[in-house]
Amino acid sequence: MLLAIDVGNTNLCFGIYDGGEMKGSFRLKTDPDRTSDEIGLFACDYFRRFGLDPEEVEDVIIASVVPTIMHTLANAMMKYFGREPIIIVDEAEAGLKLGVESDEHLGPDRSVACVAAMARYGAPCVVLDFGTATTLDALNAKGEYMGGCITAGVKVSADALSSKTSLLPRVELARPEKVLNTTAVGHIQAGVVLGYIGSIEYLVRLAKEELGAEDCKVIATGGLARMVADNTPVIDVVDRDLVLDGLRLIYEKKQAEQ
Incomplete structure (x- = not known):
């Protein structure tokens, strides 16, 4: 299984995928003061509550617009899922092609959304x-x-x-x-x-x-x-x-x- 995490300013959105099928999703309020244990235990509790096994997670991938939570979140994934997360930081990491020149990078959430929109629609x-x-x-x-x-x-x-x-x-x-x-x-x-x-x-x-x-x-x-x-x-x-x-x-x- 793959655990995908969209870190927004208001919520952490988690999606659990088995191949191309989403098996479940859940949210946690974004709070930089949370500990890695709080995040990890919350995620594992969701897995078990819905009959999913956290040990079956093969990889974790994250897009985040909240840098202050990333150290804690990455530690939670390594401690509770045994996986070092793949982190998408900009349009290059997302594989989004640019048709215009810019000195700035596009945010990871927006880059990922564009990639998905093009692929799906x-x-x-x-x-x-x-x-x-x-x-x-x-x-x-x-x-x-x-x-x-x-x-x-x-x-x-x-x-x-x-x-x-x-x-x-x-x-x-x-x-x-x-x-x-x-x-x-x-x-x-x-x-x-x-x-x-x-x-x-x-x-x-x-x-x-x-x-x-x-x-x-x-x-x-x-x-x-x-x-x-x-x-x-x-x-x-x-x-x-x-x-x-x-x-x-x-x-x-x-x-x-x-």
Whole structure:
């Protein structure tokens, strides 16, 4: 079995693969103060609870955007699974081809998501990841990375609004029935949620224009992908396991090349 781990700013997402089949997945809140024992025991408990054997894990592969947790996480994998993890650090490690020049590297999570999107849905395509931050990345018809953008996630925006004002409450992230509301909660939901969806539609439209591919597929992943996709026609596919499956694909390619 392969254990794939997507380390995000909010959650550690674990995926257990037996060949190409995902046998299970689970999450743990990202906390740099956790010990390697806490992470390792939590992961092993999940395996045993669902009838899986931790000793059957042959390899571990990780994509992370949280450097401060990596030493502890790697130690947990070695201590409890007996495997030194393969760590994807950028687009080169992920095997993502670039169609544009840049002095900076693309983050590992975004690189892995692009690799998975191209493999599963073809190119050209636009990949949206609705996490703590929201990212948009675009691949041309050759499967080359052509650039992207980052904006604050909808939860970050809502939290900032309530924390920086004295009278505005925290609200549920749900789509209101209309823009013109009569309560504080309705006002915030309309502005934050509908405004966010509108910004995503605008960014996708511009990305397609710049790619010169109006009919390219738009793939969404991340915790809030379903909420956005259910309220806009611009998203074609929601794939919650896109990064985890990308890690599996990258691992299989690396094994085949050895």
